[in-house]
Amino acid sequence: MAKTQLNVRVDEVTARAARERAGARGMSVNKYIEELVRQDVGEAGQTFVQAAADFMKQYESVFAEEFGPEREGHR
Template sequence: MDEATAQTARERALERGVSMNRYIEELVERDAGETGQTFVEAASEFMKSYESLFAEEFPEPALRESEGLPRT
């Protein structure tokens, strides 16, 4: 990393009261979490878009009326 970026990282870490390594770890963890959230949102949109096709292909089993449980 270039010196200007390293200096900025040191300053931000100091402001937060953590080591520079911990500050960078937090950035990576946050980035990974955002990536995961983006994937979940995209998967959700995909499922919404194709919900009717999935329902036709994989119908839910009927529930036993008295127990509210799937038929076995």
């Protein structure tokens, strides 16, 4: 995959943290940030879907009672 250069400005504390964490993982800052973004994109979608599925499973009976076809007046 072709690489695109992206220039980002951050404060010195953030820059230092990125350098330290990348170094601790044995990778470049570029690779570290690239992995963080990929992780965020993948996890955000998966986390939302999993949370929604868990919510629906937990409250399935409540939804069925409230919105199910057996509800009086909605047959």
